Amino acid sequence: MTEDKFEEFLKTKAQSYNAPPVRVPRDEMWSAIQAKRLAGPRVIYGGGSVASTPARFGTKVWLGAAAAAMLLVATGVGIGRWTASPTVSQVATAISTQPVVVEPDATAPNSNTDGVVAPAPNAANPAAGGTQASNGRSGVSASQRGLTSPARVLTGSPTSVATARQPATNPSSAYQLTAVQHLSEAEALLTSFRTRSTADQQMDAQLGAWARQLLSNTRLLLDSPVANDPQRRPLLEDLELVLVQIVQLSPGSTPQDREMIEKTLQQDHVMTRLRTAIPAGGQRGS
Amino acid sequence: MAAYESQSSVNDIHLITRVVAGDAAAERELYDTYVDRIYRLAFRLAGDDELARDFTQATFIRAFEKIGSFRGESSLSTWLHSIGVSVALNGLRKTKRQRNREAPMEEGLTVGSTNVQAEPDLKERLARAIDSLADKYRMVFVMHDVEGYTHEEISGTLNIPIGTSKSHLFQARSKLRVMLADFAPEWVS
Numbered sequence: 001m002t003e004d005k006f007e008e009f010l011k012t013k014a015q016s017y018n019a020p021p022v023r024v025p026r027d028e029m030w031s032a033i034q035a036k037r038l039a040g041p042r043v044i045y046g047g048g049s050v051a052s053t054p055a056r057f058g059t060k061v062w063l064g065a066a067a068a069a070m071l072l073v074a075t076g077v078g079i080g081r082w083t084a085s086p087t088v089s090q091v092a093t094a095i096s097t098q099p100v101v102v103e104p105d106a107t108a109p110n111s112n113t114d115g116v117v118a119p120a121p122n123a124a125n126p127a128a129g130g131t132q133a134s135n136g137r138s139g140v141s142a143s144q145r146g147l148t149s150p151a152r153v154l155t156g157s158p159t160s161v162a163t164a165r166q167p168a169t170n171p172s173s174a175y176q177l178t179a180v181q182h183l184s185e186a187e188a189l190l191t192s193f194r195t196r197s198t199a200d201q202q203m204d205a206q207l208g209a210w211a212r213q214l215l216s217n218t219r220l221l222l223d224s225p226v227a228n229d230p231q232r233r234p235l236l237e238d239l240e241l242v243l244v245q246i247v248q249l250s251p252g253s254t255p256q257d258r259e260m261i262e263k264t265l266q267q268d269h270v271m272t273r274l275r276t277a278i279p280a281g282g283q284r285g286s
Numbered sequence: 287m288a289a290y291e292s293q294s295s296v297n298d299i300h301l302i303t304r305v306v307a308g309d310a311a312a313e314r315e316l317y318d319t320y321v322d323r324i325y326r327l328a329f330r331l332a333g334d335d336e337l338a339r340d341f342t343q344a345t346f347i348r349a350f351e352k353i354g355s356f357r358g359e360s361s362l363s364t365w366l367h368s369i370g371v372s373v374a375l376n377g378l379r380k381t382k383r384q385r386n387r388e389a390p391m392e393e394g395l396t397v398g399s400t401n402v403q404a405e406p407d408l409k410e411r412l413a414r415a416i417d418s419l420a421d422k423y424r425m426v427f428v429m430h431d432v433e434g435y436t437h438e439e440i441s442g443t444l445n446i447p448i449g450t451s452k453s454h455l456f457q458a459r460s461k462l463r464v465m466l467a468d469f470a471p472e473w474v475s
Contacts, residue, residue, distance in 0.1 A: 002473075002474060005473045005474065006459070006463055006473045007431075007459065008473075009472065009473035010431060010459060010462060010473075011431050011432075013408060013409070013412055014412060014416065014427075014431055014432045015432065016409050016412075016413075017330065017412065017413050017416050017428070017432055018329060018330045018331070018332070018333035018413070018428075019330075020325065020326045020329035020330065020338070021329075021335070024321060024322050024325045024326070025325075025335075025339065026317075026318065026321055026322075028339070029321065029325070029339055029342055029343050029346075030314070030317060030321075032339070032343050033317070033343050033346050033347055036343065036347055037347060037350070255372075255375060255421075256444070256445055256446060257445070
């Protein structure tokens with residue numbers, strides 16, 4: 001009862017709160033809108049409009065950094081894939097104590113020329129021999145016994161058992177370098193995102209563009225041996241989620257959208273994990 | 287008002303199509319249709335004509351820039367109000383920061399001298415109480431209790447669930463009730 005009375009009282013009395021004028025200055029505002037649109041300035045809330053505002057970093061710097069990061073990651077991934085391609089020396093050093101049973105492959109050779117343990121010739125395929133390396137996306141059907149990725153597998157006859165060293169948790173140094181570089185960039189972006197002014201639309205747009213670049217790189221890395229690392233993969237996946245949220249943050253987004261990103265960052269300890277994943281010094285910056 | 291706001295009407299879609307096509311008359315028509323409500327809300331939130339004008343202008347400038355990306359998932363009114371609220375909140379935060387930087391000395395002089403009993407004016411006290419609410423509560427309170435928006439409209443505009451809108455309104459009223467306890471006889475009677 002009292003509650004209802006209070007609500008009624010509040011609704012009545014609150015009508016005086018910041019009561020707008022009866023006459024809305026339509027024409028004046030319309031003229032100002034047209035003038036601003038013709039002049040093309042950016043609107044600064046509460047302070048009229050100005051042609052431009054000083055940004056902490058210029059647009060060219062942001063875009064340049066993003067382009068450089070993209071190029072670096074693409075180069076790194078390319079080098080990584082190239083160095084991860086099958087070579088005789090890699091196969092020779094691929095001997096491990098962990099056997100991997102592989103699927104039968106009628107066309108695959110069953111011997112090799114560089115001392116790699118090869119299975120006995122198959123009666124159905126007596127000429128089979130040699131080695132074949134793959135990046136682990138096919139051909140493995142047996143238990144990998146703890147391998148996070150069957151990066152190189154020797155294939156042979158149905159009974160063949162090949163041995164391979166797992167490169168899964170030890171991707172090439174090019175991949176590592178690229179990954180660390182990428183994570184450093186991501187940390188820089190997220191730090192900028194958290195410290196920026198919420199009213200700075202231009203900064204939002206720049207961060208969005210930067211995040212889009214990093215998102216592409218993150219997905220490239222998720223598809224590379226770097227993601228075989230059991231600690232790095234979840235970090236990259238969480239990073240991907242945050243970057244998607246930042247990319248989707250439109251200039252008209254609500255504070256709740258930003259809060260959601262902040263919440264994701266905090267709940268998943270993304271920043272802490274990023275900083276842990278980046279070695280101190282050396283790799284920072286682009 | 288609710289019926290007016292509810293759905294993206296055929297007229298709205300037609301209007302948007304014309305605006306996107308560059309029809310200047312359609313732009314003015316859209317502006318005339320919605321400017322009063324946008325301005326009123328901006329004024330309620332800002333309490334200042336200059337700021338309200340700035341927010342309203344920025345809202346329409348941005349709306350015209352982005353109208354091509356409007357997909358009709360909400361009504362045009364809700365979409366415009368979302369932009370308006372976002373513009374106003376960001377603008378108010380910015381001006382608040384500026385004012386805080388500009389007038390720390392003045393505030394320092396008045397600290398300790400404020401006396402609730404010395405402010406008998408309910409209108410003034412109520413305004414201060416509303417101003418002191420957190421943005422999320424103040425926004426919902428102003429939209430619902432002052433400007434008469436429905437929870438559905440608030441939900442669409444602020445991009446929050448209807449339940450959250452109701453909860454925020456309840457919180458706002460509860461806080462105001464505590465802050466205005468001195469005036470209890472006025473509403474009890």
